[in-house]
Each structure stands twice: as structure tokens, then as C-alpha cells.
Amino acid sequence: MPEGKRLWWGLCVLSLGMVLGCAPSANRQVSVDGSSTVYPITQAVAEDFQATHPGVFVTVGISGTGGGFKKFLAKETDINDASRPIKPQELQRAQEQGIEFLELPIAYDGITVVVNPQNDWVDHLTLEELRRIWAPESSVRTWKDVRPQWPNRPIKLYGPGTDSGTFDYFTEAVMGKSGASRSDYQASEDDNVLVRGVATDRDALGYFGYSYYEENKDQLKAVPIDAGQGPVAPSPETIKTGRYVPLSRPLFIYVSLPALQREEVVQFVEFYLEEVPRLAQEVGYIPLSANIYSLVRQRFQQRRTGTLFQDHSGPVDLEKLLGGSLSQKE
Amino acid sequence: MSEDSRRFATKQDPTKALLRRNGRAPWLELVFHGLCAAVAWSALVVLAVLLFYVTKRGWSVLSWQFLTHAPSRFAHKAGVYPALMGSLWLIGLTILISVPLGVGAAIYLEEFARPTRWNRFLELNIANLAGVPSIIYGVLGLGVFVRWLQLGRSVLAGALTMSLLILPVVIIAAREAIRAVPDSIRQGAYALGATRWQTVRDHVLPAAMPGILTGLILSVARALGETAPLVTIGALTYVVFVPHSPLDPFTVLPIQIYNWASDYRREFHDLAAGAIVVLLAVLLSINAVAVVIRHRFEKYRPR
Incomplete structure (x- = not known):
């Protein structure tokens, strides 16, 4: 049966090839994982980096900030994309594992509260009103429940699901406790679904990342938020100057210190900090100020490890925090 | 072919015979007949509609460049090359691992095997494994191959996980095929003095090969479209290079499709449709190759 024999030989040769092929590849790699919010920025940086640095291969995964930290702290990745500062439990685990890391802010993200363009009654919302709308067990059913002079129409809520970093951040900023939210709203991890929902429903109210609002400006109306200093609408200007509080947040990359012994990781992070002001803007985020970027670069050059957010939650002034930490230990 | 038409003919005959005899068909029979046909056709119609829409949307992005370029944040520059090669690597390794083990x-x-209690226990468990959800295999793969065997998030870890996933089906299909010989x-071979191994190698296996291959094709098709276990073991989202060895990181077409489909920019939804067309094309060509191999074996089939 020559046919059968040939098949056996073929299989043997292929298996041999597979075993030989198992020799570790000499590629220089940088592995990044983490937040889906930071992903577009890191992807853009990685794309441009690989165009100018042939021979270095950058991989980027999406596991969410928390999932990414798990891999980062298991020493499986070099860099973690994070849409929030490292949490105390994660910090503790890092210490247990003896992992030192650099915390580098790279851009701002703003959460935008949106309504349908045909909604002509909402001019702004106070933080207190937002809190009442989204509180767990909230009794708000109609727009009238929010403010008595508003129409007696049902309020239809759209928001990201619980796995999303945006959900964590919104609940933390508005409710003061991460994860505290009513659950009877239209939830989706896919921001497109939320955009479509709000854009087609006159009674809708939703929230998601600023970049999605930017992209769909013509179908949505952003709601100015009053956190005690008058209503502030989200815009690159108000986010950058820290006036759009508390719904704008810094985004980070966390770099493992041991990984920085590898030349390609150093090159990648340097390239990242160099190019991120331009690329963050290009993919829909808001760059930090030039001053802050230079502080971040200093922090990287001096290999300052640890987090600046150990006892901070909610909105922060990055410049003060970074500047303070650098001058303090000099 | 002729056998098929004969089968259909006998199925239709009684109705027609009644029609001829009574001048009218029993209405219940006609209704049932129509219902069955509708069910059979509706599956095909759904498939056709799906194919039509995907191809229509994806057609504009399909080009040589789409096949040979890496994904990019610019829709017009993006391609599926790493995902396509990742899928081929994964499938190739999976076949290499699961065929020898499964067969x-x-x-x-x-x-x-003699039908001892132990062997019956083994058989029962293989059948059970075929029903385990794929994500469970992903968790197993993460624990055993990625972490414990330190294979990392490599093609090899992915292929081993996929092999576990499809092995039960491969084994069951191969057993059916061997049993049908x-x-x-076998007795003819023994009568001529062949040993048990010679009988299996030279007579049983070649005769069972078409059936074994059918099972393999179905399993490979499943593995090709599977995403959940790969996401669990950490196949990546953004990779612009092709794996050079089984220990390199990788991505696959379904993950690339998911990533593009969940992007908020519309151009990327077209890219996703294009990638679906590529995935289907890969699937159909693997099937075609398998059909050709099957026909060659069928020629040698002892009768």
C-alpha cells in the first residue's frame, strides 16, 4: 500500500521539522497587555516603532487593566496598559513577587455623559444629579425625577458593562466607590452599541469614553457637568487643564524594571514617550501638557519606581504629583 | 450519484403513486413533505444570505495587499497577514499533534483493547470530553501548557490546547470508521499469515481512512473558528509578525475579526467582513484538499 507508506513518511518528516523548529527563536520582543482603553494608543506607538526599528517585535494584547496586571505580576509581560492607577491589592502582590515597576502617565481620557441631540431640556447635570441617577437601587425612573421642571418621560440609561475600565472609573468618580452602580440599564462592553442606543432614542442618557463621543459628535449631545464650579463641557481644553472634573482621568503604562535590562524595551519606552503626544491625539485621546511629559520623561530616565497613587483616588493634579515626587527625593 | 437519485426517487414515489391512484394527494402528506423541505432549505438560505452579505461588505477590502500586510490603525493599510499565518500555523500544528494521538x-x-472495565471507563470519558465547553479547555491550556510547561503564549501552547479540544471528536470519528471496516x-489478512499490526496498517487503516479524514475535517473546521480557548491562553490582539517557530507569539483570524468588528470606526467593520471571507476561503480550501485525499484513498479501498 504505497499510498499509506507515503503518508507515514510525510508525517514523520513533518514531526521532525516541528521538533527542530522548537528551538527558541532569537527575535527581540516587547510584550504589552492590559486595558482596552489604552490599546489604541499602544497599538499606534507599536506600529510606528516597528516601522523604524526592524528586528524588534512588539505584541499588544487586550485583557483589561486588571487582567493585564495579573499577567504583568506573573512576569509574563514587560509593559501593562492601565486606565487606572495600580490598586492596593495589586501593589501588595507586586511587593510579594519582588516586582519593581515604573508608572508612566501617557495621556488623558475623558468620560462623556451624552444625550440624544433631540433632547432639548437637559442643559447640564450636577454631580449630585448624576449620582442620584446612577446610584445602586436608584429610584429615578423619569426625567422629572431628576429635576422637577423636566418632562415626565421615562429616562433610558446606557452604559458600559462591569468589565470595562470606564465603568470602574465612572462609578469611582461619581459614586465614590468603584463598582457601585444601578444595574437596570442597557449595558454593553461595545461602545458602538451605546453610541447607537443614545443616538436613536430621544429619552436616552449614557456615558462612555471621550474618543467615542469625538468620533460620533454629529449624532450625540454632550452634557456639561457641574461639580461645584459651574457646568463644564468636555473638550480637549477643559480636560487638559483639569477643569472637567471628575470625569477625566489619566492613562498609564506600567513598565517592569527587570525588563528594562533589555535594550529593546528601553528603546520602545523611549519611543513611546517621544511619540505619544502626537499619537494619543491621533487616536482620539487628549495629550498631557508638554510640562508633564517632560516630568514623565525625567521619571523614566531616573528609573523612579513605585506608584504615586497609593493614597489617592479620584481626580488628581498630575503635574503637582509628578513634580513633587521628583523634587522630593532629589 | 446514481445511488442518491434512487434514494430520493423511492422517497417520493408513494406520494406520487397515491396521487395517480386517487386523483388527489392526501393533504397531510403534502404539508409534511413541504415542511421538511422548508426546514432543509431554510438552513441553506440562512447560509446563503450570510455569505452574500459578508462577501458584499468585505469584497471592497479584499486585495493582495490585504493578504500580505499587517494590521494597522489606518484602515486602508491594514491586512490580515499575521492572523492568516497564525491560523495556518495553529491548524498545521494541531493536525500534527491530534492525528497521531487520535488515530x-x-x-x-x-x-x-479488550472490553475490560478500565477500557470501558476510558471510552466513556472520551465521549464525555467531546461535550466539554471550549473555554474549559482554554483554562486547562493556560494552567498546563502556558504556566506549568512554561510554553508561554506560543503557537505550540495554542495548538496543544486545540488538540485537546478536537481529540475526542477525532477519536470518536476514527473509531466509527475503523468499526465500519x-x-x-481482517480475517482475510490473518488467513494469509499477517500479524495484527500488519493487518491494521495495510488493510484496516487504508480502508478506514475516508471516514477518519471526514472526522478530522469537521474538527479542524471547528478549531479554525474557535476563539475562546485562545483568548484564555493569551493569544494576542496586535501582532504584526509571523511566527517563525512554535514558541513564538501569535494571533489568529477569529481574534482579528473580533477586534476589527468591535472597533468604532466603520471602515474597520468592512475589514472584519474581508477577514471573514479570508477565513471562509481557508476553511473551504482545507476541505477541498481533504476531499481530494479522501478520493485517492477511496480508490484503494478494498472491496
């Missing part, structure tokens, strides 16, 4: 296990269970062939 070997089937041969053992059908030709060598008439005993007279």
Missing part, C-alpha cells in the same frame, strides 16, 4: 487511540480502542478483510 492511535482509536486503533487501540477498536483493534487491541468489514471483519472479512
Whole structure:
């Protein structure tokens, strides 16, 4: 049966090839994982980096900030994309594992509260009103429940699901406790679904990342938020100057210190900090100020490890925090 | 072919005979007949509609460049090359791992194993494994291959996980095929002085090959479209290079499709449709190759 024999030989040769092929590849790699919010920025940086640095291969995964930290702290990745500062439990685990890391802010993200363009009654919302709308067990059913002079129409809520970093951040900023939210709203991890929902429903109210609002400006109306200093609408200007509080947040990359012994990781992070002001803007985020970027670069050059957010939650002034930490230990 | 038409003919005949005899058909029979046909056709119609829409949307992005370029944040520059090659690597390795194991296990269970309690326990568990959800295999793969065996998030870890996933189906299909080989062939070989191994190698296996291959094709098609276990073991989202060895990181077409489909920019939804067309094309060509191989074996089939 020559046919059968040939098949056996073929299989043997292929298996041999597979075993030989198992020799570790000499590629220089940088592995990044983490937040889906930071992903577009890191992807853009990685794309441009690989165009100018042939021979270095950058991989980027999406596991969410928390999932990414798990891999980062298991020493499986070099860099973690994070849409929030490292949490105390994660910090503790890092210490247990003896992992030192650099915390580098790279851009701002703003959460935008949106309504349908045909909604002509909402001019702004106070933080207190937002809190009442989204509180767990909230009794708000109609727009009238929010403010008595508003129409007696049902309020239809759209928001990201619980796995999303945006959900964590919104609940933390508005409710003061991460994860505290009513659950009877239209939830989706896919921001497109939320955009479509709000854009087609006159009674809708939703929230998601600023970049999605930017992209769909013509179908949505952003709601100015009053956190005690008058209503502030989200815009690159108000986010950058820290006036759009508390719904704008810094985004980070966390770099493992041991990984920085590898030349390609150093090159990648340097390239990242160099190019991120331009690329963050290009993919829909808001760059930090030039001053802050230079502080971040200093922090990287001096290999300052640890987090600046150990006892901070909610909105922060990055410049003060970074500047303070650098001058303090000099 | 002729056998098929004969089968259909006998099925239709009684109705027609009644029609001829009574001048009218029993209405219940006609309704049932129509219902069955509608069910059979509706599956095909759904498939056709799906194919039509995907191809229509994806057609504009399909080009040589789409096949040879890496994904990019610019829709007009983006391609599926790393994902396509990742999928081919994964499938190739999966076949290499699961065919010897699967066919070997089937041969053992059908030709060598005695029906002891232990062997019955083994058989029962293989059948059970076929029903385990794929994400569970992903978790197992993460624990055993990625972490414990330190293979990392590599093609090899992915292929081993996929092999676990499809092995039960491969084994079951191969056993059915081996069981369908008439005993007279084995007895003929024994009568001529062949050993048990010679009988299996030269007569049973070639005769069972078409059936084994059918099972393999179905399994590979499943593995090709599977995403959940790969996401669990950490196949990546953004990779612009092709794996050079089984230990390199990788991405696959379904993950690339998911990533593009969930992007908020519309151009990327077209890219996703294009990638779906590529995935289907890969699937159909693997099927075509398998059909050709099957036909060659069928020619040698002892009768």
C-alpha cells in the first residue's frame, strides 16, 4: 500500500521539522497587555516603532487593566496598559513577587455623559444629579425625577458593562466607590452599541469614553457637568487643564524594571514617550501638557519606581504629583 | 450519484403513486413533505444570505495587499497577514499533534483493547470530553501548557490546547470508521499469515481512512473558528509578525475579526467582513484538499 507508506513518511518528516523548529527563536520582543482603553494608543506607538526599528517585535494584547496586571505580576509581560492607577491589592502582590515597576502617565481620557441631540431640556447635570441617577437601587425612573421642571418621560440609561475600565472609573468618580452602580440599564462592553442606543432614542442618557463621543459628535449631545464650579463641557481644553472634573482621568503604562535590562524595551519606552503626544491625539485621546511629559520623561530616565497613587483616588493634579515626587527625593 | 437519485426517487414515489391512484394527494402528506423541505432549505438560505452579505461588505477590502500586510490603525493599510499565518500555523500544528494521538487511540480502542472495565471507563470519558465547553479547555491550556510547561503564549501552547479540544471528536470519528471496516478483510489478512499490526496498517487503516479524514475535517473546521480557548491562553490582539517557530507569539483570524468588528470606526467593520471571507476561503480550501485525499484513498479501498 504505497499510498499509506507515503503518508507515514510525510508525517514523520513533518514531526521532525516541528521538533527542530522548537528551538527558541532569537527575535527581540516587547510584550504589552492590559486595558482596552489604552490599546489604541499602544497599538499606534507599536506600529510606528516597528516601522523604524526592524528586528524588534512588539505584541499588544487586550485583557483589561486588571487582567493585564495579573499577567504583568506573573512576569509574563514587560509593559501593562492601565486606565487606572495600580490598586492596593495589586501593589501588595507586586511587593510579594519582588516586582519593581515604573508608572508612566501617557495621556488623558475623558468620560462623556451624552444625550440624544433631540433632547432639548437637559442643559447640564450636577454631580449630585448624576449620582442620584446612577446610584445602586436608584429610584429615578423619569426625567422629572431628576429635576422637577423636566418632562415626565421615562429616562433610558446606557452604559458600559462591569468589565470595562470606564465603568470602574465612572462609578469611582461619581459614586465614590468603584463598582457601585444601578444595574437596570442597557449595558454593553461595545461602545458602538451605546453610541447607537443614545443616538436613536430621544429619552436616552449614557456615558462612555471621550474618543467615542469625538468620533460620533454629529449624532450625540454632550452634557456639561457641574461639580461645584459651574457646568463644564468636555473638550480637549477643559480636560487638559483639569477643569472637567471628575470625569477625566489619566492613562498609564506600567513598565517592569527587570525588563528594562533589555535594550529593546528601553528603546520602545523611549519611543513611546517621544511619540505619544502626537499619537494619543491621533487616536482620539487628549495629550498631557508638554510640562508633564517632560516630568514623565525625567521619571523614566531616573528609573523612579513605585506608584504615586497609593493614597489617592479620584481626580488628581498630575503635574503637582509628578513634580513633587521628583523634587522630593532629589 | 446514481445511488442518491434512487434514494430520493423511492422517497417520493408513494406520494406520487397515491396521487395517480386517487386523483388527489392526501393533504397531510403534502404539508409534511413541504415542511421538511422548508426546514432543509431554510438552513441553506440562512447560509446563503450570510455569505452574500459578508462577501458584499468585505469584497471592497479584499486585495493582495490585504493578504500580505499587517494590521494597522489606518484602515486602508491594514491586512490580515499575521492572523492568516497564525491560523495556518495553529491548524498545521494541531493536525500534527491530534492525528497521531487520535488515530492511535482509536486503533487501540477498536483493534487491541479488550472490553475490560478500565477500557470501558476510558471510552466513556472520551465521549464525555467531546461535550466539554471550549473555554474549559482554554483554562486547562493556560494552567498546563502556558504556566506549568512554561510554553508561554506560543503557537505550540495554542495548538496543544486545540488538540485537546478536537481529540475526542477525532477519536470518536476514527473509531466509527475503523468499526465500519468489514471483519472479512481482517480475517482475510490473518488467513494469509499477517500479524495484527500488519493487518491494521495495510488493510484496516487504508480502508478506514475516508471516514477518519471526514472526522478530522469537521474538527479542524471547528478549531479554525474557535476563539475562546485562545483568548484564555493569551493569544494576542496586535501582532504584526509571523511566527517563525512554535514558541513564538501569535494571533489568529477569529481574534482579528473580533477586534476589527468591535472597533468604532466603520471602515474597520468592512475589514472584519474581508477577514471573514479570508477565513471562509481557508476553511473551504482545507476541505477541498481533504476531499481530494479522501478520493485517492477511496480508490484503494478494498472491496
